[in-house]
Amino acid sequence: MLVNEFLLLGAILFCIGVYGVIARKNAVMVLMSIELILNSVNINLLAFDRLHGGSDGNVFALYIIAVAAAEVGVGLAMVLLIYRNRKSISLDELSEMKG
């Protein structure tokens, strides 16, 4: 069934996103990876929405898109501020939270 393909696509996107979050050093890239994760979730929602009928999944997806937009806005602003302070956005150098 078509749903399987959708779920597969969602899973692949999710994995790429997780890989990006863990492996990438560039903060912007990490943000983009997070977007990938969110969109993989969206695809899952839409797929299940299609499977069961109704519009709940659509609504959730729209909601997640709105939240994601806000999240990117905040994230990019933080990256910008980090860049201003350190002239770099490499996440490796940001280890002030070391316990």
Place this chain on the structure above:
Amino acid sequence: MFASESEAVVQSAGWFLENAWLIPVMPAVAFFLIIFFGRRMPRGGSEFGIASMVGALVVASGAAYQWINRVSAPHEGEGEALRSVGGFGRAVAAETGEAAAEVVHHVEPVIRQWVWWQSGGTEFSIGQHIDGLAVMALLLVAFISTLVQLYSTEYVNGDRRYTHFFASLTLFSAGMLSMVLAPNMVQLILGWEIMGLCSFMLIGHWWEEHANSRAALKAFFTVRVGDMGLLVGTAMLLAIFGTLDIAGINEMAAAGEFESKSLLMWAAVALFIACIGKSGQFPLHTWLPDAMAGPTPVSSLLHSSTMVVAGVFLVARIYPVFHVGFDINMEGQSVNLIAIIGGITVLVAAGLAFVQNDIKKVLAYSTVSQLGYMMMGLGVGAWTAAVFHIFTHAFFKCCLFLASGSIAHTASHHSFDMKKDMGGLWRKMPITFGTWMISTAALCGVPFFSGFFSKDEIIDSAKHNHYTIFYVVGIIGAFMTTAYMTRATYLTFFGKPRGGAAHFMGVESHDSHDAHAADAHGHDAHGDDHDAHGHADDHHGPAHGRPLPFAPSDSPWKLTLPLLILGVLAIASGYLNAPVFHIEKFHEWLHCSIGIEVPEPPVFAWSAAAPGLALVALGFVVSLFLSKAVLGEGSSPLKGLTQRVAPFRWVHTFLVNKYYLDHLYEKVVVRAVAHPIARAAYWVNQNVLDGLVNAVGIGGKRTGLWVYRNIDQRLVDGAVNGSGVTARGAGGALQPVQSGKVSMYGALLFGAAAVGALVLVLVNS
């Protein structure tokens, strides 16, 4: 909203009648506008108040016009025919039996309700119940409020709380308006309480003076005593009839659809207690004269068409409850609670008016006395006459109050003391004097002034309905009214100018006023007069002086215009229901609001009115003679009689102390209730509570020591230390995880999520 309304009922009513609920809404909105934006407006927010009152007046006038059309429209033909046949109007028509039922046709009130809130299946609505009575009251309140607001713009001009004054005044009118068109008891209570609150704010407007804030508190609490009755009575009505709708209550009470008569009687008693408090009837009338502490426009509004009328209005509104509950007009009944309270009030208050030196207090007691007349009228079944007396009384009493304010504002340095600061003013204030005289004549019931038509009708009905005692009370009251008003008029306008008035008139008096000092100050000193004035005499300093030939004639137009309008109405309003000329318009428009059969009003005859009129004339003559002798110039054997002759002195002292009712309430009732409670509370505090506290304290100390030694030191400390050690070890072990690397945190996060997902799958499978 509109279309879904019960279209059939409202259909033909006309726009104004359907939308009469706008009348209280407008001032209520204006109240918020004044509160939020008033200070920024060029006229301090008074424009909102006046605009809203004018708007309310327009809608009320439209409603009145449409109501009159509604009453006269469908049955015009028959009514006319019968009247021309009868010649005596209603009285003859009533004898024709069947035909009478045709004339007294029922005009449906215009009722609209919206659900306000629901509680356990009971819906509480808010809306309007428009019939003749409501329309009359709406028109009256809107009209008087408009004039009073206009008057206030001049009177409280420059006051430091000008904006708040107008806000309270507007909300006050809104409260009264929403009360009079209430379709159910809940909205009625709402309006009733709004008024109580606003009267508190307005009476205490100049709260810096202790006496004023005390008067405000007294008014508030005295009325609250009565309000308990309102809540209890309303709850009982709900229990008896299962509804709070006024129309429903009236219908069922009139039709006798209730379980127990005695329960209804007690409900009526409870509600009547509320009316006693609000309308200043006998045992609870003490707050009304003290309420004079507020600014004069407030007094005039309070005492003419709002607040004090609310109690009488409530009785008139749900008249069947009282009529059935107290068996009014029952065969052979000669007294009932409402009539007794009303009758006592008439005489008690009129007696007090004789010994007042403050012009506003004379008027206040006069109001109390006239309210007694209204209650008495309702008590003897003269519904129309009583309601008509509300109508006419509002105009002339408002006029009298505004005239006293005009005198204080212009002539007597904000003093209301007739003996110290007035006298001889008639020459300089023709408009104030003229309107005062007209209104006084109306108040005394001089023929062809409005008060005659309403008051005489009440007195006449008392006799006609076999309440002979109250007929006698009524004519004695009329005698006393004339007498004290003659005294007040003499003191204010005639005789030798004294104090502030002498200064104003340009006459030297033995007072300490210095003409030359006053000359040096211009008009401008006038402006700051208004800041903190009560009625004290402390405004006599030269700083408040004016040039001696101050005003060519009278107060500014904003004060005199309302006076003139009200003066005209003090005559004209009576002709809506003048039985002498067979005019019974008022009865025709309002009789559907009675809700129950009451006896026909008596046919007017001069012979019936003669005893009352004779007593009025006698009162005038006697009082004029006494006033001249006692208060006038020259020596007279009657001067100082109250000091010299013991019985007179006793009566005088008794009256000056207001029958010792204030003493009774404050020294006896409050003390009897409050002091034993306080003493008992103190004893309990000292012996029981302190003992308890001490015992608990000692016990607590011992327990504490034991707990410290055994539990705290050994058990708790051990546990705390142990957990500390554990936490430190765990922290050391986990420290490397906190690398500060974001990617590592991410990896841990997803790893944990993956483990969680795995567990979920394993558990579910």
